[in-house]
Amino acid sequence: MRPADLAREHGISTQAIRNYERDGFLPPAERTPTGYRIYTGLHASALRAYLALVPAYGHPAAGSVMTAVHSDRLGDALAELDLGHSQLLRDRETLSAVREAVGHLADGAAGTSLPALPGPRSVGEVAHRLGVTPATLRAWEAAGILTPARDRATGHRRYLPADVRDAELAHLLRRGGYLLDHIATVLRQIRTAGGTGELSAALDSWQQRLTSRGLAMLTASARLDDYLSLRPVPPGRLDLKAT
Structure with a gap:
């Protein structure tokens, strides 16, 4: 997938996609030999999760959750959600x-x-x-x-x-x-x-x-769960779904 493919679904710019990756809200993208980014369904799921978190918890908290997930600090991500x-x-x-x-x-x-x-x-x-x-x-x-x-x-x-x-x-x-x-x-x-x-x-x-925020939290939880289910489990971390 190209940046434009991810951006089109949400009506945002391709620069926003690149910015989200730069800031750690999306996982790092692989590159073609000529330097073009290659995005996958994993990135599309991460983007859906991040954009769903924003109206539910606010931009700072949404960013903190995603960067914590990508740093394999799931406990910190869940703690941020608990605060919300x-x-x-x-x-x-x-x-x-x-x-x-x-x-x-x-x-x-x-x-x-x-x-x-x-x-x-x-x-x-x-x-x-x-x-x-x-x-x-x-x-x-x-x-x-x-x-x-x-x-x-x-x-x-x-x-x-x-x-x-x-x-x-x-x-x-x-x-x-x-x-x-x-x-x-x-x-x-x-x-x-x-x-x-x-x-x-x-x-x-x-x-x-x-009420709107509570409903947004439900949607964000579902999108984040979808994304977590697609991410590989780091060595040493318990796979809760498998248990």
């Missing part, structure tokens, strides 16, 4: 908690049932919980999304449980692709227990994104 599933589960749990909070707001309750750390907490602790940098939290504060108090003696930010709740919600909506000014509006609604129509629409949209 763990994040999806965390998003689902947080979304469920936010929906419950919206229900309380709709009933006129002042509080929410979002899971939150006991406070006060530092900006570093909250950033670690969310998997973001402290600079990200400070940017959210500048955008009016977060409003942590300051310690009078040190001037350091102090995140109380309600602030952690706001950070969790902001993180969820940010992952859903919402802009900072939109998230700030949603958080103001939560704080004032005002109308929840805009928040409900945002959560419905994010629910659809989570």
Whole structure:
């Protein structure tokens, strides 16, 4: 097979095929005596696996999975997939908690049932919980999304449980692709227990994104399994299918 043969199936460029091979997302191709690449069904299967992994886990994770497979580090590849599933589960749990909070707001309750750390907490602790940098939290504060108090003696930010709740919600909506000014509006609604129509629409949209991502993970798992079944088993590695 030529690069054009692989590219045609997915509507991508032949340069993209060469780039994927260069970056280790495809196994190395043999060459003709004149230097042209020779691709096989193995490469076609690897390409299908990689392109299916991208919408499910993101470009960085998809690349990490494929390079780990090609380095015979199957455990590392599976660990990368586990991280993606763990994040999806965390998003689902947080979304469920936010929906419950919206229900309380709709009933006129002042509080929410979002899971939150006991406070006060530092900006570093909250950033670690969310998997973001402290600079990200400070940017959210500048955008009016977060409003942590300051310690009078040190001037350091102090995140109380309600602030952690706001950070969790902001993180969820940010992952859903919402802009900072939109998230700030949603958080103001939560704080004032005002109308929840805009928040409900945002959560419905994010629910659809989570469902699509979960389905994409199923497809990616099948494509990756197909590819692994075609790869030769390196010496010393257990062939799980044979057992």
